[in-house]
Amino acid sequence: DAMVIQNPRYQVTQFGKPVTLSCSQTLNHNVMYWYQQKSSQAPKLLFHYYDKDFNNEADTPDNFQSRRPNTSFCFLDIRSPGLGDAAMYLCATSRGQGGPIRTEAFFGQGTRLTVV
């Protein structure tokens, strides 16, 4: 089945040690998103790619970076994780239809990041 896959499902990292979360999709969608979701809160958009165009939210910390080497893959890099970065990280895709993003987003299962 076509889907959005996030690896790993659970990631434990040390305080200050760089960590990378990965997302792949077989939907051939041109838009990919990264959301951060803390316990009992709504997903918060960190950034998204429209094809290769990177769109950073104004309040996304510089500690968070992203790469999209091709249509299928997108990575979230956290350069120096702090305790406050512990959260569920959700990757999502949408079709984008060549213009405004209006179709629904398809989500992966998420990666739960623990910082120790």
Place this chain on the structure above:
Amino acid sequence: AQSVTQLDSQVPVFEEAPVELRCNYSSSVSVYLFWYVQYPNQGLQLLLKYLSGSTLVKGINGFEAEFNKSQTSFHLRKPSVHISDTAEYFCAVSDSNDMRFGAGTRLTVKP
């Protein structure tokens, strides 16, 4: 920019009772509205969406929602809930560039 308000953070209900989860939005442009469900330690799954056309939208698992432009609402309903409907429910709005979520409503179905 658009925003979403989910009026109830928690909704407890008995099994087989009806339920309504409320959602209001604000936007200066035409919007597209969605309801997602999230089970523990899972991603979000689409329940239903409103893009255009009929204001009453039917989704999976027996859920439906009604788009009300004058009241800027998109409330989610189900006539008879099951224990398995216990989850977090998110209302979301999308306009030209991205998707924003409400704070979520925790639906707890009790036997």
